[in-house]
Amino acid sequence: MLFLMQVFYSLDEAFSNHSNSLILTQIKSGFLKNNITKITLYIGFIAFLAGCSAVKRVDEGKLLLEDNTIRIDGKTSRNEDLNSLLYQKPNTDLFGFPLQLHVYNLAKKEIDTTTRKYKRQIDKANRKIARKTARGKEVDSTKINRGGFQGWLKRTGEAPIIIDSKIAESSLTRLENYQKNRGWFNATGSLTIDTLKNKKKRGTILFEIENGKPFFVDSLDYKIASPVVDSIYNIARPESYVKKNKQFNTSDFENERARLTSIFRNSGVYHFQQNLIKYELDTLSQDTLYNKKKLSVAMIIPNRSIRNGDETQIEPFNIFRISKVNVYTDYTTDGTEQIFNAHRTVNGFDIFGKSAIKYRSSALLNPIFIEPGKIYRDVDRSLTIKHINELRTFRYPNIQYVEDPTDSINHSLIANIYLSPLKKYGLGFNVDLSHSNIQDFGVAFGTTLSIRNIFRGTETLDVSLRGSLGTSKDVSNSNGNFFNVTEFGADVRLSIPRILFFLDTQKYIPKTASPQTQIAIGGSIQQNIGLDRQNLTGLFGYRWNPRESVSHSFDIFNIQYVRNLNTENYFNVYRTSFRDLNLIAKDFNQTPENIDDKGDLVVPEGASNFIKEVLNGETALTPQDNAFDDVKNIEQRRVRLTDDNLILSGSFVKAIDSRKSFSDNNFYRFRGRLEVAGNLASTLSEAFGLRKNDQGNFEIFNVAYSQYIKTELDYVKYWDMKKQNVLAFRSFFGLAIPYGNSQNIPFTKSFFGGGSNDNRAWTVYSLGPGKSENNNEFNEANMKIALSAEYRFPILGGFKGAFFADAGNIWNVYDDNTDPDAEFKGLQSLEDIAMGTGFGLRYDFSFFVLRFDTGFKTYDPAEPNGSRWFRKYNFSNAVLNIGINYPF
Known part of the structure; x- marks a missing residue:
C-alpha cells in the first residue's frame, strides 16, 4: 500500500511539473482524450484497492458509519422512503466492498495546498497562451484546474461517512415528522450509536420510532x-x-x-x-x-x-370567458416598437402582422386551443404552447390574458398570443463515430437544410445530405486504402402539421393528438458494403399521439427499391458459401476452365458454371446426393441475396412509453408493428395482365415485387432497484410470411440473431437459423424470438457494470427453405433457443454510454444433443461486443 501511494504521489508531481504541456494537450485533444485518460487511470489501480484500510482517514475517537437500522414499533423496517430521510448513510459499496471510499483514501490529505499550486501554474500558462494567441483568447482554467491527480481521486472517490450525533438527531427528527405526516401524531423516537467490537473505528446507528395510535x-x-x-x-x-x-x-x-x-x-x-x-x-x-x-x-x-x-x-369568484383572441405573428423581443399594419379576422380570431401576414389562417390557428366564446381553461393555454412548439416555426410563444375593458361585468378575458418566428432557413451539421461487424471503424457525417413555412402552412422541408467512410478488413478489393467502405445518400422530407386526406379526420384524430403528414423521398449508394447497393425510397404517411405516452404511425405508401450493383462479387463477399462450393468442386468438377492454377473455382465464371452443371445433371452428382442439395442451397441463397427488390408496402406502428423523465428507471416500453407488402401491386398486376418471369412471379420494371405480411412485437421493462441499480428486461417476437408473388422475404426485411444489441454470445448474423450449423456470413430468417435480462449497477465514477443473459434464435417458416434444421416446427423447436450469459463494463460520458460486453455461449443448439450446455463457455470462445448506449 505504501509503495502504491508513492507511485500516485510521483504521478501527481509529474502532472504539476508539466502543466503547460497538459493545457496544450487538453486544447488539442479535447474532451474524448481527457476521458480516455480517466478510463486508463481507473483500470490501472482498482486492483490495488482491496488491501487498503477503509478507516485510514477516520480520526481517533471517531466512527465510520457501517450501517443504519430503523425500527418501527419494535420491528425492523426496510422501507426505502424512510431510509432516504437519513442525512448520513454508509459509504457506497460494490457487492459489499466500499470501492469509492478506498479511492478517496488514496489521495493526499494536503489537497488544498496542491490545488493552490495548480492554480498558480495554470494561471501562468493561460497568460502565456493568451500572449501568443492571435485573438488573445484565454484558456478557461475552470475546465483544467481540478486539483490534478489528487483532485481526481477525491472527486471520483467518496469521503468516509463519520458518525455525527447532531446529524443523527436531525435524521431522527425527520423520521418522527414523516410518521406524523402519515397520521401518527404522537410518534416519538430515540437513537443509539453502537461501536462494532470486531471492527476498528466503525459503528452503527439504531433509530427506534414508537408510532402510538394513528x-x-x-x-x-x-x-x-x-x-x-x-x-x-x-x-x-x-x-x-x-x-x-x-x-x-x-x-x-x-x-x-x-x-x-x-x-x-x-x-x-x-x-x-x-x-x-x-x-x-x-x-x-x-x-x-x-x-x-x-x-x-x-x-x-x-x-x-x-x-x-x-x-x-x-x-366572490366568477367564471371568465374568452371574449377575444389576438395573434401577433411577427412579434420581436428586442425592445423595438411593435407596429402591426396587417390585420385579418378569421372565425373570431384577430391575426396581426407587421407588414404582411405570411401564414395561411387555417395553418396558423390549427395549433391554438384558446377560442373566443369558450370559458377560460389552463389546459387550453398548455396545449397551445405545446402544439406551437411542435411546429418548429416559432420560438416559445408568449401568451398573456387581460380583462376585457369593454365588459361591464368584468367576466371576460382577452388572450394575446405573441409569436416570434424562427429564421426561415436553418442549416445543421452532424458527425458520428461508429463500429459494427461490417465496419471496424466508421465516420458518418451529414448536413440538413431546413426551410420553414415553405408553403405558408407552417410546413417544414428538410433536405439532407449524408455520407460515411469506414474501414473493414473483410473487403476483398480495398486497394490498400484505410477507408475502403463508403456510403452516400440524400433525403428530402416534408412535414405537414395536419392530416392530408380528402375526408375530415378530426373525429378520429383530433388536433390534440399532434397529427402530422410525412412525405419523403431518398436515395443512397453503397460501395464495398456487401454487394454494393443503390437504394431508393419513397414515403407517404401519418403520425399522431393520442396520449402523452402513446404514439401512432401509419404509412399509407412505403416504396423501397434495392438494386445490387456488384452481384458478380457474391462469392468474394460470402466466403463461407464459396468455401463449401469449392470443396465440392474439387471432387466433382469436370470442366478445366472452371478452376484456376491452384485448383480453386474461378470467381465468378467458374463458380457459376459449376453450379449450372451440377443442377443440370452434367456432373456425377445426383439429386439423391447430399452434396447436390448443398449446391442447390448455395445457389438458392445466392439468387435470393443478389436479386433486386421492389417493396411496395404499408404499415402501422403503435408505441407506448411510460417513462416520465430521463431519470425514471421504473417504466415500460411497447412497440407493435404490422406491415403488409405487395397486395395493391398484385391487384393491379392481375387487372392489367402484367407479364410474369420464369419463376411465375409478376414483375414491375423487370423486378419481381415482394409480397408478404410481417409483424413485430417488442416489450421492454425497467425496475428501479435503488442506489442506481436497475434490472432491465426485453422480449421480442417477429414473423414475416411470404405469399402470392414471393416465396421468401427480402434480405432487408428478414431477421438476424447475435450482435451487441441482441444475443451477445454470438457475433451479428452468426446465430441460427434453428439448430443448423451454418457458418454463413449473413444468416437470416423470417421468424425470430429474443429474450434478454440485464442487471446494471454503478462501479466507480462514470464506470458502470452489468450482468446479462440473452436467449433466442431465428427460424425459417412458410418459405422456400429446404434445410429441416433451420425450420420452426412448433413447440419442439423451442429447444433450439440459444442462450448466452456474460458481463459488461460501461463508461457513462453523460451524453452517451460506451459499452464493452463479453458474452459466453451457455447453450448452443448447433451442437449435438448432450453437448449443448457450457461446451464453449470460456474466454477463447467468448464474444467481445462494443456498443454505444444500452442495448435496450
Missing part, C-alpha cells in the same frame, strides 16, 4: 364562500383524496389541493390560486372499539381578495 378522518366539512366555486366543488367532491375513515396522510391533502385548483382553473375560475385552500384539523376523542383516534377536517376556501392601493376589496 388518527383517522372521522368527519369532513367544507366552508366555501363563493357560490361558483361551491357548485364546482360539489361536482368534483366524490373523487376527493381526503375520505372519511381513511388514515390521515399529508400527501392526501396536498394532492387534493392540487386537484381542486386544476379543476377550478379549468372551469373558468381564472383568478383562483392553490394557496387559497386551507384545512382546519381538530382532534376528537379516541375510538375505543377500533383502538384509533378521530380527526375532524374542515376545508376553507374564502372569496377573492383584490388589492387596490392600500385597500382590499372582497368579492
